[in-house]
Structure formats: C-alpha cells, structure tokens
Amino acid sequence: MVSKISRRGVLGGAAAVGSVGWGGLVDPDDLRRPAKAVAQANRASEPTRPYIGTPTSRIDGRAKVTGAAKYAAEFNEPGLALGPGLAHGSLVTSGIANGRILEIDAGAALRVGGVIDVLSHQNRPDMAGSDEAYQDETAPEGSPLRPLYDDKIRFSGQPIALVVAEEPEIARFAASLVRVEYQDDGHVTDLYRQREAAFAPAQPGASRFGPPKPRGQAEEALAAAAVRHAAEYYVPIEHHNPMEMYASTAIWHGDGKITVYDKTQGVQNVHRYLCGALLMEPDDLRVMSPYMGGGFGSGLRPQYQVLLAVLAARALERSVRVALSRTQMYGLGYRPAMLQRIELGADGGGNLEAITHEAITVTSQYEDFYRQETGWSGLLYACPNAKYEHKLARLDLATSCDMRCPSAATGVYALECAMDELAVALKVDPLELRLRCYSDRDQNTDRPYSSKNLRDCYRQGAEAFGWQRRNAEPRSMRDGGELVGWGMATGVWEALQMPIAVRIALSADGHAEVSCATSDIGTGTYTIMAQVAADMLGLPLENISIRLGDSTLPQSPVEGGSWIAASVANGIATTASAVRSELVRLAKQMSNSPLADAGRDDVVFADGKLVSKRDASRAVSIADAMRSGAVDRVEQQRSTTFADDGVHAHNTHSAIFAEVKVDEQLGVIRVTRVVNAVAAGRILNTKTASSQIMGSVVWGIGMALHEETLIDHNFGRIMNANIAEYHV
Amino acid sequence: MSQTSKAPSPIGGATQPPAKIEVALTVNGVEAHLQLAPWTTLLDALRDHLDLTGTKKGCDHGQCGACTVLVEGRRLNSCLALAVMQDGAQITTIEGLAASDALHPLQQAFIEHDAFQCGYCTPGQICSAAGLIAEGKAKTSDEIRELMSGNICRCGAYPNIVAAIEQAMAVMRDKS
Numbered sequence: 001m002v003s004k005i006s007r008r009g010v011l012g013g014a015a016a017v018g019s020v021g022w023g024g025l026v027d028p029d030d031l032r033r034p035a036k037a038v039a040q041a042n043r044a045s046e047p048t049r050p051y052i053g054t055p056t057s058r059i060d061g062r063a064k065v066t067g068a069a070k071y072a073a074e075f076n077e078p079g080l081a082l083g084p085g086l087a088h089g090s091l092v093t094s095g096i097a098n099g100r101i102l103e104i105d106a107g108a109a110l111r112v113g114g115v116i117d118v119l120s121h122q123n124r125p126d127m128a129g130s131d132e133a134y135q136d137e138t139a140p141e142g143s144p145l146r147p148l149y150d151d152k153i154r155f156s157g158q159p160i161a162l163v164v165a166e167e168p169e170i171a172r173f174a175a176s177l178v179r180v181e182y183q184d185d186g187h188v189t190d191l192y193r194q195r196e197a198a199f200a201p202a203q204p205g206a207s208r209f210g211p212p213k214p215r216g217q218a219e220e221a222l223a224a225a226a227v228r229h230a231a232e233y234y235v236p237i238e239h240h241n242p243m244e245m246y247a248s249t250a251i252w253h254g255d256g257k258i259t260v261y262d263k264t265q266g267v268q269n270v271h272r273y274l275c276g277a278l279l280m281e282p283d284d285l286r287v288m289s290p291y292m293g294g295g296f297g298s299g300l301r302p303q304y305q306v307l308l309a310v311l312a313a314r315a316l317e318r319s320v321r322v323a324l325s326r327t328q329m330y331g332l333g334y335r336p337a338m339l340q341r342i343e344l345g346a347d348g349g350g351n352l353e354a355i356t357h358e359a360i361t362v363t364s365q366y367e368d369f370y371r372q373e374t375g376w377s378g379l380l381y382a383c384p385n386a387k388y389e390h391k392l393a394r395l396d397l398a399t400s401c402d403m404r405c406p407s408a409a410t411g412v413y414a415l416e417c418a419m420d421e422l423a424v425a426l427k428v429d430p431l432e433l434r435l436r437c438y439s440d441r442d443q444n445t446d447r448p449y450s451s452k453n454l455r456d457c458y459r460q461g462a463e464a465f466g467w468q469r470r471n472a473e474p475r476s477m478r479d480g481g482e483l484v485g486w487g488m489a490t491g492v493w494e495a496l497q498m499p500i501a502v503r504i505a506l507s508a509d510g511h512a513e514v515s516c517a518t519s520d521i522g523t524g525t526y527t528i529m530a531q532v533a534a535d536m537l538g539l540p541l542e543n544i545s546i547r548l549g550d551s552t553l554p555q556s557p558v559e560g561g562s563w564i565a566a567s568v569a570n571g572i573a574t575t576a577s578a579v580r581s582e583l584v585r586l587a588k589q590m591s592n593s594p595l596a597d598a599g600r601d602d603v604v605f606a607d608g609k610l611v612s613k614r615d616a617s618r619a620v621s622i623a624d625a626m627r628s629g630a631v632d633r634v635e636q637q638r639s640t641t642f643a644d645d646g647v648h649a650h651n652t653h654s655a656i657f658a659e660v661k662v663d664e665q666l667g668v669i670r671v672t673r674v675v676n677a678v679a680a681g682r683i684l685n686t687k688t689a690s691s692q693i694m695g696s697v698v699w700g701i702g703m704a705l706h707e708e709t710l711i712d713h714n715f716g717r718i719m720n721a722n723i724a725e726y727h728v
Numbered sequence: 729m730s731q732t733s734k735a736p737s738p739i740g741g742a743t744q745p746p747a748k749i750e751v752a753l754t755v756n757g758v759e760a761h762l763q764l765a766p767w768t769t770l771l772d773a774l775r776d777h778l779d780l781t782g783t784k785k786g787c788d789h790g791q792c793g794a795c796t797v798l799v800e801g802r803r804l805n806s807c808l809a810l811a812v813m814q815d816g817a818q819i820t821t822i823e824g825l826a827a828s829d830a831l832h833p834l835q836q837a838f839i840e841h842d843a844f845q846c847g848y849c850t851p852g853q854i855c856s857a858a859g860l861i862a863e864g865k866a867k868t869s870d871e872i873r874e875l876m877s878g879n880i881c882r883c884g885a886y887p888n889i890v891a892a893i894e895q896a897m898a899v900m901r902d903k904s
Contacts, residue, residue, distance in 0.1 A: 057839050057840060057842065058839065058842065060847070061838075061844075062831070062835075062839065063847075064844055064847030064850050065822075065831065065834075065835040065839055065844075065850055065851075065854060066782065066822060066823065066826070066831070066835065067780070067781070067782015067783070067821065067822035067823045067851050068782070068823075069847055070781060071781075071784075071848065073785070074775070074781035076779060076781075080776070080777070080779055081775065081776035081777075081779070082776050082777060108743060112743060112744060112745065113744050113745055114745055167745075167765075167776075168772065169745070169765060169768060169772070170745050173767075240882075242848070242882055243784070243792065243794055243846065243848040243849045243880070243881070243882050243883075244846070245785065245786065245787075245788075291847065292846060293784070293786075293846045293847070293848025294845075294846040294882050294883060296882070323785075325788065326786075326787045326788065326789065326791075521846060522844075522845030522846030522847065522883050523845065524845070688842060688845075690842070691842045691845055691883070691885060691888065692845075694884060694885070694887060694888070695845060695883045695884030695885065696884070697884070698884025698886060722791060723786075723787055723791045723792055724789070724791040728880060728882055
C-alpha cells in the first residue's frame with residue numbers, strides 16, 4: 001500500500017503553463033494564470049475564482065456520495081427493475097476456446113416459468129453481414145466479433161446465447177440449463193508456444209501504431225559500444241476490472257425507438273456501432289452514459305452486452321437489461337501480454353550509443369490489436385542509433401485492447417529496467433544516467449517538445465524523496481529485519497488533442513448549460529468542464545450545468561488517450577469566446593450603451609457582467625444585454641480541431657521514486673514510499689489531477705506485484721476470473 | 729472432436745423458480761413488505777425491488793465490498809446475504825445514511841478529500857467506514873487500512889479514503 005504520496009513534485013508546477021497545444025485557436029492569455037496559486041491552494045478550501053488550476057471539489061461529488069448517481073444497470077424507466085417494463089438478459093458463454101457450435105438446446109431453459117426467450121445464432125434477428133459494420137472508431141484491423149452471429153467459437157467465454165426472463169435470477173438460472181454441443185478444433189493460449197509464429201503487423205515507419213523507422217546503424221553501434229546490456233522482460237495479461245460490471249439497459253419506446261443506458265467511454269462510438277451492426281436508423285437510437293464506474297480503456301470499444309440488450313429489445317419489443325457477471329468480464333479485452341528484448345549500448349561515460357527493442361504482444365485470431373509498443377524506448381533518451389521490431393502472436397483469446405497507457409505501461413517498464421541494469425554495469429547512479437541521456441527533442445521525430453520539464457521532475461522528485469542519501473551497494477540499506485531498496489524510473493506519455501464540439505446556452509439569469517457528448521469515467525470531466533466554462537464566461541461555478549454522456553450532444557471522440565481534458569477545455573474556451581462576442585455585440589447595440597465605444601477585446605466578463613477594461617464603472621449585465629437585444633438566451637456551438645503544427649512533439653513526463661522493503665525471512669514485499677513528480681502541462685484541477693496520479697501509482701504497484709491473468713492452457717480458459725484470485 | 733457442455737444439475741432437481749415469500753425489511757427507517765424468492769439477495773432486493781440503486785454490485789461474490797450496507801448497525805456484504813434471512817431487520821443504505829438533507833460527515837469528507845473517482849465503490853466504502861467507526865476498533869491510519877481492506881477501489885483512491893475517514897472520525901468525535 002502507498003503510505004505517502006508526495007505533493008511536492010511538479011504537479012501543477014510553474015514550468016508547463018499553456019504548453020500542451022493551447023495555441024492558435026484560443027487566446028492563451030484567457031487560460032494562463034500564474035501557477036504559483038496552484039501550489040499554495042488548500043485542498044479542502046472552497047473553490048475560488050478563477051477556478052482553473054484550483055483544487056475544486058467534484059461537482060458530481062454529492063451525487064456519488066449519496067447514491068443518487070445512476071450507472072448503466074440502474075435506469076429502470078418506466079417503473080421498477082421488475083414488472084412488465086423491463087426484461088433481464090443473462091448470457092451463456094462458450095466452454096471451449098476454438099471450434100463450432102453444433103447445437104444449442106434451450107428446451108429446458110425455455111420451460112422455466114418467467115423465461116421469455118433464448119436468443120442465439122440459431123434464431124437471432126437480422127444483423128449486418130460485413131466486418132465494416134462492426135468496426136467501431138477504435139477497432140483494430142480485422143474481423144470484429146459478431147455476438148450471436150454464427151456458430152464459430154473464437155475464445156472461451158464468448159457469448160453464444162442470451163436468456164431473457166422477467167427477473168434476473170430466473171434468467172441466470174435458466175442460462176445454467178442451456179445445453180451446448182461443440183465441435184472442438186483445439187486451441188493455443190500460451191504465448192510461448194506461438195512465439196515462433198509471431199508476425200509483424202506493420203513495417204517500421206508505416207503506420208501510427210507500428211514501430212518507428214530505425215535511425216543510424218543500431219547493430220554496428222551496439223557491437224562497437226564500450227558497455228552493453230541486453231535482457232528480456234515479460235508482462236502477463238492483465239484485466240481492467242473496473243468496479244462497475246459491464247451492463248446496458250435498453251429502454252423500448254415503441255415504434256423501434258430505443259434509449260440505451262450503457263457503460264462506455266464513448267456514447268457516440270456506441271451509437272454508430274449499433275446503427276451499423278443492427279441496421280438501425282440513427283434517429284431511432286440514443287445512447288446515454290451519465291456515469292461510468294471505471295473504464296481504464298475497457299470501455300473504448302463497444303462491448304457485446306450493449307449490442308445484445310438492443311438486439312433483444314428490438315426482437316421482443318420491450319425494454320431489456322443485460323448485465324455481465326464479473327467472470328464474464330474476463331471475456332472482454334485485456335492488456336496484451338508482452339515479451340520484450342531490449343539491448344542498450346553505451347560509451348564508458350554513460351552516453352547511449354544504441355537501442356534495440358523487440359517485442360511480441362498477444363492478440364486474437366480475428367483482429368490485430370497493437371499500439372506503439374517499442375517506439376517509446378527510442379523516443380525518450382538521446383541516442384543516435386535505434387532499431388525497433390514488433391510482432392503479434394495470435395492466440396485463441398478475445399482481442400486484446402487498450403488499458404491505461406497502452407504500450408507505454410509495458411514498453412517503458414522494460415526500458416527503465418534496462419536503464420537501471422545498464423547503470424549498474426556502468427557503476428553510475430541511475431538518476432545520473434538518465435540525466436546524461438537527457439534529450440530536449442523527441443528522438444524519433446527529431447522535433448523539439450512543446451514543453452518538457454522532466455529535468456525539474458528529476459530534481460524536485462529526488463529532493464522530495466531524499467535520493468541523495470541512497471546507498472547503491474546491494475543489501476546495504478536496512479530497516480530492522482527488512483532490506484530497503486530505493487529505485488527510480490522515468491515516465492512518458494502522449495499529450496494529444498482531438499476534434500471536439502461544444503455547445504453553450506447562456507440564459508439571461510446568468511446560467512450556462514455546457515454540452516458535449518464526452519464521458520466522465522471518473523477522471524473529473526464534469527468538474528473541469530464547469531471550471532473552464534465558469535472562468536471563460538465570468539460566472540460562478542454553481543451557475544454552470546454540464547451535460548455529457550448523451551449521443552445526441554455535440555460531437556466528441558471517445559474518452560481515452562488522455563486527450564479529453566485538453567480537447568474539451570479548448571472546445572469550451574472556443575465556444576465561450578463566441579458567446580462573449582455575441583454578448584458584446586448585444587451590449588454595444590443598447591441605447592446609450594456604456595460599452596458603445598468598446599472593442600471586442602476591451603471587455604472582460606466578471607460576476608455576470610460585461611465590464612470595460614479601461615473603466616470598470618462602464619458595465620452592462622448579461623441580463624440587460626439580452627433584454628435589449630430581445631433574446632432570452634445566447635447559444636453557440638463550435639467545433640475545435642487541433643492541427644499538428646508540424647514543429648513540436650507533445651508528451652508528458654514524470655520521474656518516479658520508490659522505496660521498497662523486503663522481509664528477508666518471509667520475502668514479503670512492501671512499497672512504503674513513492675514520490676511521483678509529473679510534468680503534464682497546465683493542470684486544470686489540482687485535486688482531481690492528484691487523484692489521477694495517485695491512482696496511477698496504485699496501478700503501478702498492482703502491476704508490479706499482484707496483477708496477472710492466469711490461463712489453464714489445457715482448457716484455454718482463464719482460471720482466476722474473479723477479484724478474489726485476480727488481485728487488483 | 730465433439731463434446732457437450734454439462735449443464736449443472738438444476739437446484740434440488742427443480743426446473744421452476746421457487747415460490748415467493750413475504751419479507752419485511754425496514755430500510756432507512758421505512759418498513760417495506762416484499763414478495764421475494766428465497767434466492768434473492770439483500771443486494772438485489774434493494775436494487776431491483778426497492779429501487780435503491782445507491783448500493784452497488786461490483787462482483788456479486790463478496791470480494792469487493794461495493795454492496796456494503798448496515799444491518800442493525802453492522803456492516804454486511806449485501807450480495808452474500810439472502811433477503812429472506814434478513815426478515816424484520818433494520819437496514820441502512822447510502823441513501824439513508826444522512827439524517828437530513830445535510831451530508832453525513834463521511835460523505836462530506838469523501839467529497840473534500842476526493843476519496844473517489846468513478847464513484848462506484850463509494851457507497852460501499854462510506855457504509856463500511858460508518859460501520860468501522862461504530863465498531864470503535866480503528867484508532868490509527870494503519871488500523872483503518874486493515875479494517876477497510878474488504879472494500880476495493882480500482883481507481884486507487886485509497887490514501888484519500890483513509891484521510892477522509894480520519895477526518896470524519898474527528899468530526900464525529902467532536903460532535904459526540
């Protein structure tokens with residue numbers, strides 16, 4: 001357990017204000033404030049204006065601590081979960097990993113009182129017949145799973161039938177009575193057995209997710225290097241295990257119209273997917289997800305329960321809920337296991353001469369999921385020669401998918417282990433080695449960073465941790481019966497922005513509704529959207545209401561890739577600017593307007609008023625401006641895109657220091673201290689950002705010490721598909 | 729190779745849902761009379777029969793603590809308790825924790841300390857913490873950690889949860 005997380009790192013520090021692509025579309029001055037206030041702000045204090053950069057408590061906090069926040073399986077309209085309104089679906093999943101269904105005998109299940117129907121490939125309604133129809137916006141290349149489409153079994157745990165009943169317990173009981181006869185074609189679920197058959201899905205430099213192009217002559221440079229280090233690293237399959245189990249409630253409105261409450265990181269992605277796969281008219285379907293009980297990447301792709309809930313609702317012409325069990329959630333995507341080999345060559349002074357990084361990751365038999373598995377190692381440190389190779393191994397499992405910092409969490413782990421081992425070989429302090437290899441340019445693209453404050457992270461993190469007191473001699477540090485180890489690593493991740501649209505409706509009473517079809521998966525999106533809108537419109541936070549998680553709202557990408565905060569905040573700033581312009585226009589039109597001579601940029605917005613910058617006594621209230629213009633609201637919607645400037649690389653960085661104590665007799669490992677110093681550009685909310693960083697440290701500890709999905713390769717089946725045996 | 733899945737033997741050889749039984753539960757001070765099958769858990773009775781969805785289902789196996797409620801003031805994993813076994817019991821859920829419109833000190837402290845992200849484990853954490861405080865055993869942060877270890881938070885808010893509980897304990901001690 002983490003006993004202490006230092007807040008003295010550069011979280012919200014002064015170095016990176018406005019650095020992550022705030023240029024061009026928005027007046028950066030609108031968003032820039034001295035970051036000093038951030039560090040001084042008291043976490044328990046009430047929010048103060050301006051709100052951006054303060055530790056504002058979550059605006060959805062009250063709903064979450066009182067049980068009022070409703071998640072996908074909790075929408076019961078009309079009426080209760082039980083009764084004539086809502087039917088309940090329970091899944092039958094495959095017991096083999098590869099083969100065909102010869103027969104599904106649902107007779108016994110159908111005879112149970114309260115069972116409405118059993119849907120399978122034998123009797124399903126019409127579904128789309130092309131792969132394209134099932135490819136959501138985050139789908140990898142390949143032929144996506146089509147639930148209940150045909151008799152093909154691709155992995156153990158695949159959904160093969162849906163029992164629909166009046167009550168959830170009846171559905172689950174009846175699902176246990178469904179008999180399935182299979183043709184078992186044999187399977188391989190062991191990565192080591194498929195290692196030789198692994199293939200390269202993309203040539204270096206050929207695609208965004210493939211390995212980057214090599215630079216220099218890595219092999220020759222390695223051969224000539226004064227000091228070499230080579231090692232292999234392995235990361236097992238891991239499952240996201242969000243606390244909320246996947247569920248979808250499809251509300252049948254009649255006439256083919258459905259609202260589905262879904263657990264997803266992208267309501268519009270689900271909307272497009274369902275319209276394609278189930279041949280629905282876009283206007284007949286609305287996808288809602290006001291709250292999501294954790295995603296971590298597992299909700300980027302539409303999951304099969306949402307398709308089945310809507311399929312069943314249309315087939316039965318009534319509302320249907322489908323909720324997965326915890327065990328069934330192990331049939332969804334996962335972080336792919338990764339076998340890696342890294343070789344480093346350095347001169348005697350600790351300057352890197354060459355890096356080679358080879359990796360094999362796991363995917364299914366039917367899709368090619370991969371990310372930038374190897375490129376991180378050549379990006380991070382100054383090194384003239386680098387070469388990458390990434391291969392995929394096909395196993396009879398579900399397709400792997402994104403999971404919290406996909407590819408970086410696994411690839412950078414191996415790189416950082418290798419750097420530590422090189423430091424030992426060089427007899428150099430591990431932090432000193434990283435400083436010697438420091439680069440102010442992205443080594444893969446040779447672009448300078450929009451900002452990179454990793455050096456400050458190293459310095460402040462080391463100070464907070466007390467790194468200078470480290471004794472590098474193995475077994476030299478003790479605390480009673482425990483051996484004490486101090487280590488450190490560098491972190492790196494993307495700083496992306498994606499096209500997004502925001503609508504703001506400002507009413508004469510000074511309330512603004514801000515809408516965007518994004519999600520809040522626990523990251524605090526509701527809150528930062530309100531903070532940015534309040535500051536941009538000069539209104540108190542309580543005058544802002546946020547609508548998100550609704551497919552009918554203005555366009556948003558999925559909430560993933562760490563891009564939503566930066567994207568939606570700029571989207572709000574852009575749209576708020578349009579609202580302000582309209583208000584200035586209205587205010588100037590008033591007869592005897594005190595702002596008659598004011599230009600667009602001469603007016604500031606504060607306390608529900610438009611105030612002249614030059615003379616604070618010259619002001620017009622929002623209400624008066626609207627009244628004189630005979631409008632009761634000002635509504636604007638803007639789309640914001642973020643063109644690559646072709647000049648800069650955009651990444652976030654961190655320096656992490658950890659203290660680990662090991663009981664020499666028992667081998668028990670305890671992580672007693674962690675300092676994580678993060679340079680992530682402008683921090684919108686120090687409280688929620690701090691929680692994100694703390695959560696990432698908890699995940700890192702779990703990844704290093706606890707998490708592993710175990711497969712019985714005889715059956716091709718996950719053995720620890722629950723959270724008592726899979727330790728999150 | 730052909731094989732047939734072995735459907736488990738139906739419960740007691742029966743293939744029909746069991747008959748329903750009247751169960752009286754006093755939930756958040758309100759008495760409810762429900763017709764429940766013996767296989768219905770207290771968790772499902774709350775969520776599906778009483779529309780009290782604040783109590784969460786994170787695993788349905790007693791492994792995560794998201795379903796924690798207070799039964800006669802003691803914390804209990806409601807997914808592991810059959811509702812018929814709780815006939816006549818006094819039950820407090822997250823919806824009934826605060827005496828009035830004001831928040832319970834734990835609820836207030838969880839907001840202030842950002843002791844959650846997605847919020848899904850939160851009702852269980854808070855009910856469990858209320859039970860923990862009533863037990864009076866936890867005096868130190870290490871003891872809070874140990875006695876809250878049945879409540880999992882995948883977002884990793886643990887340090888903030890401990891801080892929030894410590895704050896609420898102090899507030900409640902001052903009030904009493």
